[in-house]
Amino acid sequence: MKVTMNVECTPEEARAFFGLPDVQPMQEHLMREMQERLSANLKAMDPDTMVRTWLPTAVKGFEQWQDMLASQMSPARTK
Known part of the structure; x- marks a missing residue:
């Protein structure tokens, strides 16, 4: 016997369903910090x-x- 089930949901809904943490705010913070550091280093280096x-x-x-x-x-x- 073979059973197929299709579930339609967004990645956010799937993470919430499985109890996984939402790391998007942390990723955004780290990306902003990396961009700031890179910009500062490029400005400092002629x-x-x-x-x-x-x-x-x-x-x-x-x-x-x-x-x-x-x-x-x-x-x-x-x-």
Whole structure:
């Protein structure tokens, strides 16, 4: 025997029926706080500071890539 039951309800109604907490106010509060922090950080960081922050990592990665290529090429030169 197979029984199928269709229930039409909103997500809020389903949460209330199963006794789950309503976390929407908490999510809205956290999203507002994250937006405020992100905006404050972006305003505080000018393009010059961003380049100085990111450039050393990019240069170091490029230098490592050059070293790797040089180490791969040096055995070929000696042969």
